Amino acid sequence: MEALVEGELESGTGLNQEVGIKRPSDTRWGSHFSSLLNIKNIYSSICEVLEDLGRDNSDRDRKAEAIRILRSLKSFDFVFCLHLMVDILGITNHLNTTLQRKDQDIVNAMNQVSSSKRVIQEIRDVGWEPLLGNITLFCDKHDVRIVDMEHEYYDGFSRRRGSQDGNVNNLHHYHVDVFKAVIDMQLQELNHRFNEANMKLLLCIACLCLHESFKAFDLDKLMEMATLYREDFPTEYDLQVLEVELKNYIKDVREDERFNQLKSIGELSKKMVEAQKHIIYPKVYLLLKLALILPVATASVERAFSAMKLIKTDVRNKMGDQFLSDSLVSYIEKIVLDSFNNNTIVKLYQAIRSRRVQL
Template sequence: MRGELNGLRTLISRESRSAYYVHCFAHQLQLVVVAVAKKHFEVGDFFDKVSVLVNVSIASCKRKDMMREIQRDEIEKGISNGEIKTGKGLNQEASLQRPGSTRWGSHYKTLLRLVELFSSVIKVLEYVQDEGLDNTHRSQANGLLKYIHTFDFVFYLHLMLVILGLTENLSMALQRKDQDILNVVSLVKSTKRQLQKLRDDGWDSFVKKVLYFCEKHNTEILNMENDFIDPRKPRKKTSITNLHHYQVNCFYTVLDMQLQEFNDRFNEVNSELLVCTSALSPIDSFREFDKEKLLRLVEFYPEDFSCVESVSLEHQLDIYIDNVRGDEMFADLRNLGDLARVMVETRKHISHPLVYRLLKLALTLLVATATVERCFSGMKIVKTVLRNRIGDQFLSDCLLLYRKSLFDDVTNETVIKRFQVMSERRIHL
């Protein structure tokens, strides 16, 4: 889709300079995180090991029950020692969650649970290593026990936990159906600033957390002043210290890659385009209306507005906003689609042709939230291999039924009555 040479975006852009590619913001955020895992060897290896770790730890009901029992014993011990507080909603039963590439935020939840259940996971792996019936699982457990006691594992566990924690709030906001574009762009900028702040000033506090975790769980602790030994080439001198490797080659490098991916995927052109488009929003009596932003939006479409029309639009916008704010038909509109429909119904698209043209261009932009992704997911569920010859109308009806929220106010009696009058039935429903 995004290919610079022969991708669909490039082919369409060759046909029209005014065709803009706006990717789903929630999907872009997921790609930002995944891109680092693919490009950075140690991070990619870390996530691969975490996936195997989860599979081995909760591969059977017996191991799940064992983890719950170990966790319950530790909580009871902590409560009796006064180390753990009690109260409503505290000390709930927890279990590891399998991460999924298509379930946004699942990696963050997996790492959170892994930190919380670290001692329990170690005991389960020790049991699998000593008592497991499957030789494959026993060897996997043995390798995982060696890996999770290394400084590398603890370091990347906390590093990705911090990065995913900073992006989690943005991820949840982007998946809301009613998300405001202005708020989305603001959150993206705030997330980038926090990542930059972590990169510039967060090293010392980050290392303290890593070392504290290592001491608490008796894992490997490195002297940062010693020479770094590459585990892949242990006999070769690296001529750098542990501090340089973990701070520069790992911490700074991963964060720089994250920031670069943010800048590449959430570029200023798309962000500004969406911010300017939001100025057409009819919500709350056109609260977001901004004449300057709409004139800037016109500059994105030079082939659709001549110089004379751009000057004329500047004067037409003043009349337009005064006209629609004083009309009760435009009082409770929720989106640009409703605005376009009411403008046609009231024939204001004839009175304000340039504004209506700008509105039609804005409607061609994709919704930059997870709504579009949900539509495609729903389509994949409805249109399966067994329904590969489904017609457009039947597909539309099935997708309408799939969106259950639309039928919250429809009673069973109404459905039965409508079905009954469609044709004669042998029995009365």
């Protein structure tokens, strides 16, 4: 209400809805970004609630816990880490959301990965001063004591000793030990999961995409992909044969109407077998098989494994494999099941066998 009166917020339909502390996601694909962002947005309200609990004398344990949490929230260390993680997780959360889209193609996905790496690196290079400025404004607004960056860093228990040159001050701790260390860990994780070789291989596989009459087809990249599988294409002769087959193959499938409605590489390989083209282009078919056997775990697979602990609990731990599979399909494919009405399901079960009563 105070923000509306002072003009800091605008009123209107769908604006300024009530916000709570978001529960973290149960899956590994989830991010804590939304949780931290909500804490940042309702920081003052959280502090007010904790202050009220700290004055409650009816429950001493709850009072002591509230005072302890409030002391942590009102510390510069917490505010600094909160702002830093909101900035970093904001980038990776967008990347996670992009990669989980079912209609996302490999080229756009890899471009998004490269873009996220560049943005994080830019924060490391020139993001310190803007971050510190935002933290200072936040601390002034919420009455959080700002530490002197030139003073010796104190972690609350003992003063940390640095190198032989002297003690570590607050500037070195927050700028080097926290800010740069966290960003370097994030970049290292992204580089490990999406290294140059993996990204190059995925971009080469994207050239097999069927959309818009094989628009993404690139002979040079597919030949580069073949060179990564030396056991399957061991000699220069094999590579030359593959190049000739690829040139003939792309003209053939573009003119064949049977290949117009396909949507995936898996469907393409099946159609090649049905049309006996895997015999005509054996090297191309081998390249398709190599693309299909890559160990790729999608977000849907991750959600399926996460759903198991919700379906097969300690109380229901003796269910058979078939019942577990049926339950998982019903739980995961909620959108599909919503398209069926209850009457259709009742009629289906009624028709399975004769019953004493009408369902």
